[in-house]
Amino acid sequence: MAAGHSVDPARWRMMFDQAMARIAVRFGRVEPRASARAYLLGLLSQAERKNCW
Numbered sequence: 001m002a003a004g005h006s007v008d009p010a011r012w013r014m015m016f017d018q019a020m021a022r023i024a025v026r027f028g029r030v031e032p033r034a035s036a037r038a039y040l041l042g043l044l045s046q047a048e049r050k051n052c053w
Contacts, residue, residue: 016041 020037027033043050 016044 020040023036024033027036
């Protein structure tokens, strides 16, 4: 049996928040920033199907 990778959810969220903080300045308004954050979280999720709708 192969060893699986372990991910610390708190560390993952902290690193995601840091990455979002770096690109947040690219969005002039809060609404598109929140949409981009939700979109990226959706793409990174384990959902079976993903699209932009």
